[in-house]
Amino acid sequence: MELRCAAIVVGADGMCSAVRQQLFPEAQLRYSGQSSCRAIVESPLPSTLERRGWEVWGNGCRFGVSSVGHGEVYSYATFDAPQSGQDAPSERVAWLRQMVADFPAPLPELVAATPEERILRTDMYDLRPLPAWHRGRVALLGDAAHATTPNLGQGGAQAIEDAYVSAENLATQATVEAAFTAYERIRRGKADHVVSRSRQLGKVVHIGNPVIRRLRNTLLRNIPASLNQRQLDTLYTLNY
Ligand SMILES: Cc1cc2nc3c(=O)[nH]c(=O)nc-3n(C[C@H](O)[C@H](O)[C@H](O)COP(=O)(O)OP(=O)(O)OC[C@H]3O[C@@H](n4cnc5c(N)ncnc54)[C@H](O)[C@@H]3O)c2cc1C
Structure with a gap:
């Protein structure tokens, strides 16, 4: 059999990358102290919330x-919890209902309409740089390179930016090492x-x-709109 090395x-x-484990065995995931539940259900939101993300x-x-x-509707809850906490789906629904009982409509109604088998629970981690x-x-x-907690909703977006920048540099740089060096310099x-x-x-x-x-x-409430906009620009501006 002929063995060939990958180029x-x-x-x-x-997040639990086996390739990272080979390159950097000392790398550590950090538990955030928070867990999450997520679900998608058929339940139209009031028209005022139709095109917005809304958090309480x-x-x-x-x-x-x-x-x-x-x-x-996609709904999610995050909550302080010990790492790897376990609960039966019926318990999960019960305490989610309790958690949102005093929250404004339509949140209690939405949780009440969510079947327990639709709810996924995931502990939230990130990766020490x-x-x-x-x-x-x-x-x-x-x-694999920079797992983040989902609080900014950016993990998937950052992976897509990585893919674009690494592909572009592999296509334009003289060597693979130069391409990966440029990729990290631009994205890090x-x-x-x-x-x-x-x-x-x-x-x-x-x-x-x-x-x-x-x-x-x-x-x-008193943060100037211009500062908010600057922070959003940092996330959404593409510097390549
Ligand atoms: C609760 C929660 C909410 C989130 N919300 C958002 C959000 O709103 N917006 C956002 O942008 N991001 C969000 N994210 C983050 C987002 O899901 C991740 O950042 C994104 O999926 C990372 O993409 P990735 O391709 O790097 O890894 P993954 O999506 O994890 O893909 C890795 C792939 O590699 C495969 N794989 C793993 N090991 C092996 C192996 N040994 N051999 C072969 N294949 C293997 C896996 O099966 C998987 O298909 C959220 C994450 C969580 C946990």
Whole structure:
């Protein structure tokens, strides 16, 4: 049998990447202290929420909804929880109902209309920044390189940006090593920023102390629109 070496290897194998384990065995996932439940159900939102993402922040938890078209709604809850917590689906529904009982309509109604078998539970992790995203002809991409908590809704988006930049550099640079070096140089700052902002946001959203929560809410209400826009520009501007 003839054995051939791959010209390149791209490890796009997600948060628990086996390729990353080979390159950087010391890499560590960090539990955020928060778990999540998600579901998609057929349940149209009121017209005021149809084209918006909407979140309600509570004490150590939050609940969000977003229409995903065809009369379906994506909903998610995040909550403080020990790592690898287990619960039966019926228990999960019961405490989700309790969690949103005082939240505004239509959240309690939405949870009541969600069948327990539709609810997925996932603990939220991110990856401590790696010393590098590539070694020789092997590179990491997406969650394998920079897994983030989902608080900014950016993990998938960042993986797509990685794919574009790495492909473009592989097509234009003289060597694979030069291409992977350029890919990391271009993408690293933004991806690291997303990981750290997302982790911070998760903590700010879940603040339990009522005094600090009121202070947070006042500060957030008074943030100038221009500053909000600058932060969004950092996420949505493509620097390549
Ligand atoms: C609760 C939650 C909510 C999220 N919400 C958002 C959001 O709103 N917006 C957003 O942009 N992102 C969101 N994300 C993040 C997003 O899902 C990930 O960042 C994104 O899927 C990463 O893409 P990836 O291709 O790097 O990895 P993955 O999507 O994990 O793909 C990796 C693939 O590699 C395969 N694989 C793994 N190991 C092997 C192996 N040994 N051999 C062969 N194949 C293998 C897997 O089966 C999988 O198909 C969320 C994540 C979570 C957990």
